[in-house]
């Protein structure tokens with residue numbers, strides 16, 4: 001059984017494991033005050049070309065979203081997200097559990113637009129309702145689409161004009177940045193968003209996300225929020241060592257590029273066989289629509305998510321490739337699809 005279910009099925013890139021092994025017996029301070037975490041934060045700031053951002057290393061994605069969003073909002077304020085947004089669909093009400101409503105906007109491609117946000121603002125007019133205050137997007141989105149620079153700039157301008165906090169979930173930012181359709185650089189984001197995170201867990205790290213806070217008014221006491229929500233790791237070195245290894249050279253981008261290349265090979269071959277896709281997704285998640293009979297056969301040897309019924313005879317499946325997806329597995333998978341089609 002080979003899994004195309006997600007991009008966290010494998011452990012970590014061997015270079016990361018080696019770095020953890022090599023530093024194993026060194027004694028370090030705890031809670032992110034170790035030399036590795038400090039260096040990783042400095043290195044990331046260098047890569048972003050910004051010394052004025054705050055960077056915090058946090059173990060997981062849901063944790064990062066809920067700590068950041070709850071720290072940034074006042075009690076009556078709410079977040080706005082696409083109906084497919086991760087905080088809306090797959091975080092067990094984690095944001096709501098901190099006391100903040102998530103207001104959702106219908107989208108087909110998983111991407112928010114100023115128009116969609118405006119509709120939410122128009123529907124929330126006074127103190128008898130929650131006050132929409134933070135705009136949540138993810139890049140790439142939960143359905144594999146990516147934002148281009150013009151789209152992010154438009155959202156950024158809209159948020160500034162309407163005094164909204166603009167927050168980007170970058171669990172799969174590596175994949176978005178390495179997409180053949182991407183026109184953004186890692187260093188563009190501090191200009192565009194108020195806070196965002198660079199995902200490690202889904203891009204070769206064992207665990208870890210790097211939250212970048214760009215807007216000054218959001219920075220205060222953030223480590224208090226982390227500690228209160230259980231995210232200030234005693235062995236914070238574990239996160240520092242991993243981010244240092246990912247960004248020491250080009251590893252972070254090489255791993256994301258590999259994941260994208262594997263997805264692209266599958267989607268190009270399927271397009272040649274006239275297979276349609278549920279969404280346009282130029283990243284490491286693709287959603288081909290296949291006859292149910294083919295899906296049943298594939299399920300005998302491959303794990304993937306059955307995403308959505310499309311009609312009586314066809315369903316969309318979600319195929320996710322990772323930094324570690326094997327080329328031979330992709331070849332065999334494509335051969336099997338050809339056989340069953």
Ligand SMILES: Cc1ncc(COP(=O)(O)O)c(C=O)c1O
Pocket residue numbers: 059060061062063086138141142169171172201
């Ligand atoms: C866009 C996005 N954000 C956040 C998360 C949550 O990450 P975690 O499972 O580490 O909490 C995921 C996980 O799938 C995700 O896809």
